[in-house]
Amino acid sequence: LTAGTMTEFQEKLRQQHEESMCRELDELASCKKDFEGFKRLFHRFLQVKGPAVDWAKISRPPEEAVSNP
Secondary structure, eight states: OOHHHHHHHHHHHHHHHHHHHHHHHHHHHHHHHHHHHHHHHHHHHHHOOSOSSOGGGOOOOOGGGOOOO
16 A cells, blocks of 8 residues: 555545435434424423323223233
């Protein structure tokens, strides 16, 4: 290997690392919007008072609907 070839190789490697880092950071930045949406949804969930399910409206399924292997 010549000094020029080695320098070229190192420069290509540096560029690849930089591009890879940029892609990863872009992906992390796009997650921020998802996390903000989740925080809003979780906040709404915590604001709801009372039971989530009205158990009085739940009836047993027919016997034939449940099977035991």
